Amino acid sequence: MSSNCEAFFHEICDHIGEAQAEIKSSYNFNPADVGSHGASDMNLPNVSQQNGVVLPQLGDVRASCDISSTGADQGGDTTISYTQAASLANSLPGVTLTELQSAALGQSQLPDTAQVSLGATSQHESMIQAPMSHSGPSMDSAELLCMWPILRFLQLMCENHNKDLQNYLRRQENSKSSFNIIHETLSFLDCICGSTAGGLGLLGLYINERNVELINQCLATLTEYCQGPCQENQKAIALHESNGVDIIVALILNDIQPLGQTRMELDLMLKNNASKLLLAIMESRKDSDMAERIMYNMQPRQLIERCKLAFNEEGFLDETEISEDTSGSPRHVGHNMYLLASQLAQHSKELGELLQTDRDPALEYYEKHTAQIEV
Numbered sequence: 027m028s029s030n031c032e033a034f035f036h037e038i039c040d041h042i043g044e045a046q047a048e049i050k051s052s053y054n055f056n057p058a059d060v061g062s063h064g065a066s067d068m069n070l071p072n073v074s075q076q077n078g079v080v081l082p083q084l085g086d087v088r089a090s091c092d093i094s095s096t097g098a099d100q101g102g103d104t105t106i107s108y109t110q111a112a113s114l115a116n117s118l119p120g121v122t123l124t125e126l127q128s129a130a131l132g133q134s135q136l137p138d139t140a141q142v143s144l145g146a147t148s149q150h151e152s153m154i155q156a157p158m159s160h161s162g163p164s165m166d167s168a169e170l171l172c173m174w175p176i177l178r179f180l181q182l183m184c185e186n187h188n189k190d191l192q193n194y195l196r197r198q199e200n201s202k203s204s205f206n207i208i209h210e211t212l213s214f215l216d217c218i219c220g221s222t223a224g225g226l227g228l229l230g231l232y233i234n235e236r237n238v239e240l241i242n243q244c245l246a247t248l249t250e251y252c253q254g255p256c257q258e259n260q261k262a263i264a265l266h267e268s269n270g271v272d273i274i275v276a277l278i279l280n281d282i283q284p285l286g287q288t289r290m291e292l293d294l295m296l297k298n299n300a301s302k303l304l305l306a307i308m309e310s311r312k313d314s315d316m317a318e319r320i321m322y323n324m325q326p327r328q329l330i331e332r333c334k335l336a337f338n339e340e341g342f343l344d345e346t347e348i349s350e351d352t353s354g355s356p357r358h359v360g361h362n363m364y365l366l367a368s369q370l371a372q373h374s375k376e377l378g379e380l381l382q383t384d385r386d387p388a389l390e391y392y393e394k395h396t397a398q399i400e401v
Contacts, residue, residue, distance in 0.1 A: 031198060035205040038180075041172055042210045046217045048169040165236045173214070174243055180207060181247040187254035195251065196262055208251055208262045212270040215244045219277070221269040229276060230283040238285065238292050245274070245299040252306040260307050264319045271307075272323050274300045278363060279328050290339070294359045297336070301362040308369050317373035326377035329367050330384060336360030337388035357391075364392035 165171070183191045195207040218241055220232030233241060251259045264271055277300040286293035308316045339356040371378035381389065 029201075032201040032203055035198060035201075035207065036203070038176060038207060039205050039210055041169075041176060042214050044169045045173050046214060048167055049217050165240070170237075170240070174240055177211070177240075177243045177247045180211065181243070181250045184250040184253075187256075189254055189256055192251055192254065192256040192259055196259055206262070208248075208259055209266055209268075211244060211248055211251070212263055212266055213268055215241065215248065216268045216270045216273055218244070219273045221273050229280055230285065233282050233285055233296070235285065235289055235292065238289075238296060242295055242299050245277075245296075245303050249299070249303045249306045252303075253309065255306070255309040255311075257311070260309070260311070260316060264307050264316045271319055274303055275320060275324050278304075278366075279324065279332055291354055294336070294339075294356055295354055297332075298354065298359040298362055301359070301366050304366055305362070305369065308366075314373040317370050321370060321374060321377075326367075326370075326374055326380055329363065329370070329377070330380050330389070333360050333363045333367060333392065334386055334388040336363060337391065360388065361392050361395065364389070365396065368396070 180195065183195065197206065198204045218232070218237060219229060248263060252263065278297050282293050282296065304320055307320070311317075336356045337360045367377060367381060371381050
């Protein structure tokens with residue numbers, strides 16, 4: 027029985043890994059397109075502009091760059107990702123990644139031998155692609171088609187606060203090899219939202235109508251891992267080394283454009299599910315560890331303003347776009363954000379003072395419709 031379980035979890039992890047590889051290989055967009063999405067979706071300090079082109083950064087290296095200066099002789103602009111640039115630099119004779127980036131920005135020229143290799147080496151042709159929109163991976167690929175049922179299945183395994191299975195998904199004690207499905211799921215969310223490509227502040231480039239359902243299912247699955255609560259799973263998610271928690275916070279605080287303009291109800295659903303997940307991570311916690319981790323990259327004022335904005339968006343959404351149980355209405359979503367703020371305020375003096383002193387109609391409405399029951 028143990029060997030069968032081990033094979034099962036190994037298969038699950040393989041599918042998740044293949045899906046992440048498919049996503050990473052498909053996110054290849056021209057950073058010049060970033061400017062068309064407005065500044066509201068670019069809240070990170072590590073975004074620079076050179077030669078009129080906005081370049082998202084990964085650490086101190088460009089996440090992607092335009093190599094039209096080196097590819098002009100081949101007939102047009104091309105765009106390569108940071109990973110591809112690094113691979114090219116490693117394979118081209120006498121060329122460093124820094125030199126390749128400088129050439130991409132028009133600051134210098136590649137050596138003649140490198141330009142010859144770039145144009146003549148057929149093995150690199152598949153790595154250099156024509157400019158494309160930031161539409162992301164095809165959701166019709168086999169690697170991604172299987173992810174929704176996998177995530178839904180994992181969610182159902184933990185349904186009704188099944189603590190035994192919640193813990194088993196995190197650690198299989200009787201198996202030779204243990205697989206942490208909690209971390210694997212969080213890493214998948216991290217990847218599909220673009221954090222691994224340096225896009226934590228550029229969610230609109232990665233989240234669209236095609237993949238939003240899969241992201242919502244991922245959030246719902248992570249929520250079910252925690253509810254009950256399962257404190258070990260709460261800790262596994264909140265304290266994981268990935269950007270998972272920061273991604274969840276960013277889903278709430280950031281404008282996800284153009285999705286928020288074209289399909290506001292999908293944007294609200296994302297924010298609602300992200301709020302539920304953060305509430306589940308904090309459920310019944312007496313310590314402040316989870317709250318401190320959630321607020322690490324959050325300004326208290328940001329969350330308050332987002333609550334108000336959701337309240338005021340109520341009249342902008344067509345009634346036909348709101349589900350019958352009203353869980354997708356802007357005010358309902360804003361109320362969940364208010365509940366999150368109320369929980370976090372127990373560990374943040376600044377947030378608590380904002381909730382008490384700001385007499386905005388939205389906050390007064392939420393306060394009036396909020397009750398607390400001690401169990």
